[in-house]
Amino acid sequence: MSPRLAACEVCRKAKLACDHKQPVCTRCKSTNREGLCVYRASPFKRRRISTVSPSLVEQQSTFLRSPDPSPLLPRPRQNAYPNPGYMGFSSHVAIFNHISPDDDDNDIDAVNASHVTQCALRPMTDDDDDLMQRGAETLRQFIGTFPLDAMINLVKFWLAKGVNLAMAEPFVEQCVQTMKHLLTFLSQEGWHLAYAERLLRNSARPLEFDQETTLASFTAQFVHQNARWETLGIFFSAVSRAALDVAFFPSLYSTENEQYALRKMAMKASDQALEISLSLDCLNDVKLIQQYENFIVHTHVDGDQSFHTWRRLGDMITSTFALGYHENIKNKPNMPPFLVELRKLASARIYSSDKNVAIFLGRPPRMSKRFCHFQLSSSWTGFDSEAPEHIRDTLGGCGDAKASYHAETRWSALCASLKEEIMEMFCDGRRDTYVQRASVIQNKAEAYWDALPPHFRLEGSLKQSALNPFEKDFVAGVRLNHLHVLFLLRLLLLNTPAEPDTSIVEVAQQILSLVVEMILLRDQLVNSGTALVWKVAYYGLPAAGIILLAMLRRQNITFPAQRAWTKPVQDLTVFVAEIEAGAIVRHGDPNYALLSKAAQTIRRFLDSIHCEVAPQPESDNWASFLSQELWDFEFAFWENLADHPSLDSLSSL
Template sequence: MTSHFALFKESADNLAVSLPQDTQATDQNVQDPVVSAVTIEIDEIRRGARILRLLSKDLSLFKQNADIWLEKTGECDFWSRPLVEFTFESLEKIPGLQSCSVDDNSLFALSREIFQLSSRQVQLNPSLTFTQFMSSMSYRWEIIGLAFASVGMGVALPGDSDSTVQTDYRPARSRKELGELALSATETCLAFCNEAGVLNDVVSWLNSKRTTLTTLIYGDKDYRSWRALGDLSTIVFSLGFNQPLPDPDTPFWLSETRKRLMGHAFSTDKQLATFLGRPPRISWRFCNISLPLDLEFKDIIAEPEVRDLAISKLDSDGWNKIENNKQAVWLRVSLIMGPVRESVLELSLNHQVEDLPARVKELLQQSELTWASLPSFLHRRHDPEAPSAAELLTCEHSVYLQLHLDYMYNKFMLHRILSKRLDIWSPDLVKVSQEILEDVLLLIDTRVRSMKLTPELSWVISFFGLSSAGVLSIELVRRASHLNIDDSSVAVTTPFPRSRVIQALSNFASYLQTIVQPHEGNYDICQQARETIGHVLDFVLTDVPKPEVSTAKPHSPTNAEFPDAIGILDYNYYITHLDNWQFELQDTLQMF
């Protein structure tokens, strides 16, 4: 609407004037079969040959790990089986990649051919099928990159053994080593596309998988994850996925896939921005998109009669209340709840807010109303104290529980903002922290019993579990000290399920040790948290000198009165420094 080119495009439409083909392609991503003139450096061709060498040596191993990802995730992932299968089928059709003995000259020639063909555009038309599209994308670096990214996702799965990364003819690679190798190869393929100016739907898919893989390999806190998100946000804006225009040449399945890609990018943006406490890169204010239909990917790419039958099961809002399709539910809810999270993030980063309590109350109500507007089947809850709760929690319910955790985290953030800005003790923050941690434990326990330890468990632990466990750890120490800067009577008069919280923290610390593996990106921060929780539990369960509780007017203790404990008595200090609670609290506890 505001771009310089939009003025020419609107004028051309109104005057029925045809624009040059290449200009139209830039605006609408209409793909032309002409091969662009691309100058390829010899060094780049050699780099490409080295990538192909990796594939020729370990293609079967790579396929095995990609299949493991699909099997272990229950195909809940946005990138479902058809895409992964077609990706590897495309590679298997390339001569030489099935042979370990292919010579360097052949790989060099193949690399040069792929560079030449990667600049070829695919002509879109409404009857173009997914199979035809994927077949036309063979011999391209973006497809090869998708294969490596799928390998990395499989390697990132929790597990105690490296058996899945061994072959008969080479020493076993560690999971971390193979994961970093897969990510490096993925980024190399993306670099080939960027240097050639190739920008298309498959490149956007590859950027999306690369962003997820980067967080799995290096962790959410690593700057490379934030940089990858920046590249993904650039892609979706450049391709216009944030404000799609009607295009009669785009087939149905591709239009739906673009909505899913946008939903995945939008969701990832809010998650990383929340984890890092930074402004989101993809603002809802600049998006105007429809929700993806609540369909499985296999139905989206199916024949028209099969697809239409699946669509007939949807209600007027696009929800499937008959069959629970895990793939689309998360994306739809993320797009619906995303604007609320964006407002919460804006409040947390804006220190010029008038009447903060009123604004927090307003956002709490907005979050509750938005959540209540979702279909009733998304509100199914399980009593964490029920003996069979974990057994009854199916894969579908696990997705719903994660969505509920994300909703509850809005409350957590808002109550924390009040505590931090107003320097007050917040029982509401403690309460919501307990609810979040118990749901996290229920989800983990379910996956442990079902033997499905998927990568999102580490993300759930890091994203929802660490901060809620931090609040509860701080609260246990505060109550064990029997003092508070504001009001010492709070610890005595406010109900607090001490034993239940201690048990929850103990279980959580155990899962931090057994679930999060050394090859995972968030391993170090999780182990630091585990050590701190251990110190907290030792402190609260050990008899240590505590001051007597007096009925006199409470006062702030001084270093002279209680020199060793003063650091752990200031609850508000630790709420302010909650992002580093596992370091701050442990340093103080070590004084005892």
């Protein structure tokens, strides 16, 4: 006698025949209801209703008439045994490996691979109701507040501008298409419960691959009907980022307050999706990408100085180590080429983020080349590169390489490796070796710059380049990163930052001029890896500070006589004016306090300078000298003004 099979929930409630196919029955597949096609864990078990009080009976009766929120499938569970992840040379795994050295199954990499994925292969129990309910409530609230179709259109509009999520770029389009698939279920009663159940079940499955796996087949494991919480987390991050870059989108927001509300609620939805994913204790590549994009969202919503942002960076680095991506990724067995590049990209981007944030906040870095294999992608071109690895140069000169997030990551990692060496010199205190070691690092920095594809090097003015908005931002970012390495080297060699020398002032002026030019051309730029506000805070503020200190050290020299200060004063004036006008940050933005405080300091200095160079009262009357009305600004006005004796003192400038 064949066992009795239960119908899926859709067929059961509609009282229709079901062919019991899993994961989706034929009827649901033909009617585009894959997301609701779920099977109950105990379909023939009657539900008990206790009769402790009339009010409770009434509540439970109402509950039973609503869509069944109970588990519809065997649910993934948190592991009975902790998932150890990567186990290194000093662990018990390495020691026990010597017991049977000829047994390939005891290879450390093989053991680590099984530890990382084994959690998804364990039996499932019914102890994850809270995760499912939390996820369902997140979906209900977020999509109930902001229309899903409008958010999809916002992300698509944002992508059309040539921008994307830096690490999740290969998957964002597919994640958006997956959310379009969800649109067909929103009118169904209890859709959020059924969809949260499916997401939870899918999220506990391992992402499988072998040497023949392609990027498309890998992506298919977590999109459309295989959607996971990682998929939604990436989409929510894209929504928050799009709401930051698109100032006006009437179907979602038309005021700054509404825009900020969407950014913050999308961040909270991204947080919830990430927490559910991590609660399953089963790390994978997409979860790490989800963590990175969530971290970037927090930098935009909470700010670069926020403890929440700092903590998420630490969590992301912890996952990197647990996955073993600090080891040489090329040596891992059975990995397809695209996944090798993806993991290198993730490791390099997280490594450079660690160094940049550590420098920005003045805190110790968490990832060190002493304990990590420095990962660098095989070329500038990304996943589509087919050049054999043995003919690729370490620095990867490639004349046909295009500006991309992949190339930006590669360059940032190279610069971050030099910044780490400089940070170590700051801490070791061996000043007698500073000059020699700094010379070695500078030679490396110049060699890296020379090895860049020629069209990646910004040599002249940014406004004169015939590049698209992404490329302009890209070449400017590349140049700033290079100058920042030189800036840190010169800062290292100073006796004290309060006594800047000519060499650091020259680099600081180059940095400040480029940052100011980017501010003025901001409407012609799009984010190529880091936002403009980050470039202003990370590169611009230290450079402006050094210039101010240099000017203060030269108080004994009459300021107007110093021709070299004309350009810095102009740049500082524009820098302050743009900040005060709200062109970079507005009141309420996360980095507003940081930039506005710096602007106030610069403004006070500029005001004092202007007071010092103000001309003394002259006996000649300005109006009579100009022989015309003061508000008459025709060409003759400026021609006469240039001949005024009060301006003779400025002729040496």
